[in-house]
Amino acid sequence: MARMPLAERRGQLTRAAIRAMTRDGVSRTTTRSIAAEAGVSLSVFHYCFDSKQALLESVLTTITDHYVAVVQEAIRPRATLRETVRAGLQAYWDHVAARPGEHMLTYELTQYALREPGFEQLARRQYELYCDTYAELLDRLGRQIEFELLVPVPVLARYLAAMTDGLTLHFLVLGDADATAGILDMIADHVAGLTKEH
Structure with missing residues (x-):
């Protein structure tokens, strides 16, 4: 996975969260599904959002x-x-x-x-x-x-x-x-x- 500045990675994950939540709803969207939507590991997600x-x-x-x-x-x-x-x-x-x-x-x-x-x-x-x-x-x-x-x-x-x-x-x-x-x-x-x- 290419290294990306933290702000860019947060932006990528935020856009993925918007797509996932718009499609599936807030309650059914998990951190795992957001990471998958963004094409990153779960550890990358937790590094970007505490x-x-x-x-x-x-x-x-x-x-x-x-x-x-x-x-x-x-x-x-x-x-x-x-x-x-x-x-x-x-x-x-x-x-x-x-x-x-x-x-x-x-x-x-x-x-x-x-x-x-x-x-x-x-x-x-x-x-x-x-x-x-x-x-x-x-x-x-x-x-x-x-x-x-x-x-x-x-x-x-x-x-x-x-x-x-x-x-x-x-x-x-x-x-x-x-x-x-x-x-x-x-x-x-x-x-x-x-x-x-x-």
């Missing part, structure tokens, strides 16, 4: 980082703040539609963390990560387009996290993609209504 919690946090961070990168790419100043916000929401939504299994996995990980003693902090960290991500995106947007928020950034960040979280779950359960565009329009309208452009 706990299941560390692996699950890496899985959540990797999934979130991927769709955040997609949204950041989409958030370029457009004619209006509303159009810019709508483009960012659409980029997030395109990620959901393209990778529903990964988003389903995030909900499964939340439930797992809430039910498994000692893992509750993982669920809390997951949702803090969502809110922090929206706060960072709003801050970035504020540097690109001059506007004044009429509500505190943490409040709007939590609102956006709750709205996109609920919309994602709604889609995963009902599969109603047609209703999504109108809801994203409404969220963009609401966000634009909570700002004053300069």
